[in-house]
Amino acid sequence: MATTLRRRASLACATLFVVLASPSSFSQEPNVVRVTAERYTFTPSHIKVKRGTIVELRLRSEDTNHGFHIVGSPFNAIIPKRGRGEATLVFRADSVGRYTFECSKMCGAGHNFMRGTLTVEE
Amino acid sequence: MMNAMRQRLTAMSVGIPLLLLGAPRLSAQTADPPAAQTAATSEQARIEELERRLRELESRLRELEAAAPKPLEPVAPPALPPREDPPAQPAVPSLGPPVSSDETATASRTGPISGYMDFHLNKPEHEDPVLDFHRFVLLFNHSFTDRLRFVGELELEHAFVSGLEPSGEVELEQAYLDFRVKPALNFRAGMLLAPVGIINERHEPPSFFGVERPFVDTFIIPTTWFDAGAGVHGTIGNGWQYRAYVMPPLDATRITAEEGLQEATQKGFESNVRNVAGTGRLEYVGFPGLTAGASFWRGKTSFNFPRTDSRVGLLEFDGRYHAGWFGARGEFAHVFIDGAAELNDFLQLTTGVNPNIASEMRGFYIEPSIRPLPGIRLDVGAFLRYENFDTQFKMPPGVLPLKQFDRSAWVIGGSYYPDPDVVLKIDYSIIRNRSSLFRSVDSLNVGIGWWF
Numbered sequence: 001m002a003t004t005l006r007r008r009a010s011l012a013c014a015t016l017f018v019v020l021a022s023p024s025s026f027s028q029e030p031n032v033v034r035v036t037a038e039r040y041t042f043t044p045s046h047i048k049v050k051r052g053t054i055v056e057l058r059l060r061s062e063d064t065n066h067g068f069h070i071v072g073s074p075f076n077a078i079i080p081k082r083g084r085g086e087a088t089l090v091f092r093a094d095s096v097g098r099y100t101f102e103c104s105k106m107c108g109a110g111h112n113f114m115r116g117t118l119t120v121e122e
Numbered sequence: 123m124m125n126a127m128r129q130r131l132t133a134m135s136v137g138i139p140l141l142l143l144g145a146p147r148l149s150a151q152t153a154d155p156p157a158a159q160t161a162a163t164s165e166q167a168r169i170e171e172l173e174r175r176l177r178e179l180e181s182r183l184r185e186l187e188a189a190a191p192k193p194l195e196p197v198a199p200p201a202l203p204p205r206e207d208p209p210a211q212p213a214v215p216s217l218g219p220p221v222s223s224d225e226t227a228t229a230s231r232t233g234p235i236s237g238y239m240d241f242h243l244n245k246p247e248h249e250d251p252v253l254d255f256h257r258f259v260l261l262f263n264h265s266f267t268d269r270l271r272f273v274g275e276l277e278l279e280h281a282f283v284s285g286l287e288p289s290g291e292v293e294l295e296q297a298y299l300d301f302r303v304k305p306a307l308n309f310r311a312g313m314l315l316a317p318v319g320i321i322n323e324r325h326e327p328p329s330f331f332g333v334e335r336p337f338v339d340t341f342i343i344p345t346t347w348f349d350a351g352a353g354v355h356g357t358i359g360n361g362w363q364y365r366a367y368v369m370p371p372l373d374a375t376r377i378t379a380e381e382g383l384q385e386a387t388q389k390g391f392e393s394n395v396r397n398v399a400g401t402g403r404l405e406y407v408g409f410p411g412l413t414a415g416a417s418f419w420r421g422k423t424s425f426n427f428p429r430t431d432s433r434v435g436l437l438e439f440d441g442r443y444h445a446g447w448f449g450a451r452g453e454f455a456h457v458f459i460d461g462a463a464e465l466n467d468f469l470q471l472t473t474g475v476n477p478n479i480a481s482e483m484r485g486f487y488i489e490p491s492i493r494p495l496p497g498i499r500l501d502v503g504a505f506l507r508y509e510n511f512d513t514q515f516k517m518p519p520g521v522l523p524l525k526q527f528d529r530s531a532w533v534i535g536g537s538y539y540p541d542p543d544v545v546l547k548i549d550y551s552i553i554r555n556r557s558s559l560f561r562s563v564d565s566l567n568v569g570i571g572w573w574f
Contacts, residue, residue, distance in 0.1 A: 039324055041407040046360045054214050062411075062444075063329060064543050064573060071268060072221030081542040083495050090214055097220030100305055106236040106263055108573070109296060109315060110323050112273060115305050115357060120217070 030056035030090060037079050037103065038062035040110035047118045049093050057089040067104030070118065076104055093120040233263040240327045240571030242334070247564045255281040256569075259295070271300045277346075294390065295348045304356075310367070311352035313390050317365040317403035318417040319343045320440045320453055327571020328545040331491055331505040334567060337531055338485035338511050341382040342455045343438065350390040353402075361408020371399040371421035372434050374465050379478040379527060382513040383434070383457065386423075397422035399434075414441045424461065427468045432461035449491045456515075457483040463518035481518050485511030493537075501539040508532055526557035535567075544572040 031053045036043045038061065049055050059068050059079045068089065069076040077087040103114035237260040245251040258281065262274040274297040280290030298312030315323050321330060321339040325346065339345045353367030370393035372386040388394065399421020406414045417438040424432035440453040459465070462481040470476040487510070493503035509531040514523035535549025547569045553562035 036410055039326070039329055041363070041413070043407060043410050044360065045357055045407065055217075061542075064326075070217065073217055075217070083501065083542065091217045092214045094216045095219040099217070099220050106233050106261060108236075108238075108324065108326050108329070109261070109275060111263070112271065112300050113355065113357075113363060117305055117357075120220075 028054055030054040032056045032058060034058045034060070035068070036060050036062060037066040037068070037114070039064070039108050040103075040113040042068075042101070042103075042114060042116045045116035047116070049118070049120055051093060051096050051120050051122055054090065054092050058086050059089065060086040064107055065105050066107050066114065067102075069102055069104035071100045071102060073099070078105060096120050096122055230264065230266050233265070236261040236263075236574060238326045238571065238573040240569055242567060242569040244333075245566040249563070261296075269302045271302070273298060273300070293346075293348070295346055306356040306358050307354060308356050309352070309354055312350065313348060314351045314353070314367055314369065316347040316349070316369065316401050316419065317367065318347060318401060318419055318436065319345070319438050319455065320415075320442065320451060321345050322347050326573045327547075327569070328539065328543055328573055331489065331503065331537060331547070332507065332533055332535055332549050332567075333547045333569035334551075336453070336487050336489075336507065336533075337509050337529070338453055338455055338487050341384055341511055341513055342457060342483055342485035343436070344383040344385070344387055347387055348390065349388055350393055359408075361406055363405040363407060364403065366400070366402040368398045368400055369421075370395050371397055371425065372423045373426065374423040374432055374434075374459075374479070375426050375469065377423075377434075377459070377465075377477070377479050379480070379514060379524065382483050386434075394425045396425045396428075411445050412441070412443045415439070423459070424465065427465070430461055430464040430468055432459065432465050434459055444493075447492050447494045449493060450489065451491075452486070452488040454486040455484070459483075463521075466518065466521075478514065478517070478521065478524065480514040480516060480523065482516035483511075483513045484515040485509065495539075501542070502536060503539070504536040506532070506534050524557070526555045526560035526562075528556045529562060530554050543574060544570075546570050 031049055033044075033047055033049070033055060035047070035057055037059065047057075057068070059066075059077060061079045061082050063082055065081055066079045067076065068079055068087065070089075073091075075089050075091060077089050079087050097120055099118040099120070101116050101118055103111055107114065237258075239255075239258050241253070241255040243251055243253050256279065258278040260276050262272075262276075264272045266272070275295045277293045277295050278290060279293065283290050283292050294313055296313055296315060298310050298314055301309040303309065317323060319339055321335050322343060322345045324330070325335065334340075335345060349369045351367045351369035353365065355363070355365040357363050370388045370390075372383060373388055373394070374386070376386040377383060378385065399419060401417070401419040401421075403415055403417040406412070415438075417436075417440075419434065419436040421434060422432070423434045424430045435458040436455060437458075438453065438455040440451070442451040443449065459479060459481050462479050465479050466476050469479075487507055489505055489507040491503060491505035493501070495501040510529070511531075512523075512528040514527045517523045531554070532552045533549050535547060537548075538546045540546070547567075549567050551565050551567065553564060555562050
């Protein structure tokens with residue numbers, strides 16, 4: 001019994017070591033923000049992050065294809081239709097400021113209402 | 123390197139068969155002697171076969187070593203195709219400093235044509251079925267710059283238009299310019315949708331249940347309600363959106379007792395703007411799955427009878443919510459017509475018929491629904507809607523309301539979505555009124571609609 005416990009403890013320690021020692025994709029954990037798009041809103045429509053963080057936007061739609069474009073940047077994603085997965089945008093928020101994001105794919109009569117802001121704070 | 127590979131290969135080739143052979147050997151020790159002898163013979167044959175294969179492999183390895191003069195160079199992996207999303211690689215791209223729209227102004231660009239269509243089969247009780255290509259709508263968009271954009275929506279209703287004949291309609295439902303200042307403040311001018319209710323601004327067929335639009339959004343809120351106008355819109359705070367426009371007023375001569383405001387909009391056709399109406403909407407969308415809104419309309423409506431002072435006011439509240447499989451939406455609209463008595467008198471004098479315009483109209487509906495995706499693979503939905511709408515909710519003093527215009531409806535139906543943008547609908551509408559003389563007609567409705 002004691003031998004079994006010792007073996008399990010050793011296995012757990014070894015597993016933990018492997019997990020901690022494995023190379024990560026990022027030097028820091030990304031700040032994951034889930035955004036839902038639906039005619040004609042993004043929820044949340046105001047996103048705040050800290051400067052220097054890696055931001056991972058996970059974008060999902062409740063109806064049709066939408067776009068997610070951060071104005072003034074090359075970041076533009078097409079959000080899959082409802083039930084067909086999500087799009088992901090990953091970037092480092094290096095500069096303090098306020099960015100506007102908007103739907104970049106025509107999605108209906110109120111398409112131009114689909115906007116929001118991303119604020120990078122100190 | 124090649125030697126090491128060969129040693130490993132040799133060790134695996136010998137070690138693995140030996141391990142595999144070990145187990146049957148042990149079990150064979152407990153078997154009876156004739157069986158053990160047979161097993162030993164079989165093992166000997168397998169070992170010989172494995173040794174033969176090993177010799178073959180060693181021979182082929184030597185041939186390969188002789189044929190390869192130099193060790194193989196590592197080959198770079200093929201380049202990945204360009205991705206629209208930035209890849210999640212260790213080198214995370216920077217967002218860069220914020221840039222104003224002025225600085226990002228790009229060349230003009232025209233977006234692809236979008237649109238929606240629906241056609242219906244309606245079978246009223248005791249009447250022949252009717253097949254109608256109800257709406258064929260095309261949307262156009264163009265960006266002059268990131269700040270200045272155009273959106274147009276052209277609709278053909280009922281498929282066929284011919285002069286001086288009862289037929290469909292061609293409507294320019296939207297054609298406006300958006301001048302974007304900042305998210306909280308944007309200017310809009312052109313042909314606009316009145317920002318009233320759920321359906322008027324969200325009427326793509328897959329976005330609502332039921333083959334036909336709700337009765338409240340037909341008789342009390344005259345969708346599709348559009349006219350020329352100008353105003354402001356934007357997002358404020360966390361999850362608040364607003365619109366505020368000035369538009370031409372409704373035309374009182376087209377308000378009817380049965381169909382309420384349905385035909386009273388001027389539709390941008392040389393709209394009379396002796397007076398203008400104000401309209402607006404405030405929406406909260408800050409909670410996932412929830413949209414709650416309130417709208418108003420207020421404007422003088424008697425431009426055809428300058429001596430009368432009649433105004434139409436409308437207050438509307440609505441909400442939509444969905445979580446998991448379940449959803450619900452509801453709407454309440456109340457219309458106030460000031461000076462309805464004078465309007466009725468004047469219209470009776472000019473046309474000989476009293477139109478019985480009410481001083482108040484009212485309608486509401488509630489619609490629970492279920493749409494199990496992604497719980498089940500088949501994307502289907504079902505709904506039940508109760509509506510109550512009365513185009514003579516309150517009459518001018520001394521006039522009694524006609525009970526056949528106090529109506530209610532139960533609509534039950536389902537939708538199947540072969541694609542999130544394509545919907546097949548079916549529903550059955552049971553309509554009742556309070557009159558003992560006039561019976562409302564139930565109907566079975568089937569439709570297909572799509573958005574692209």
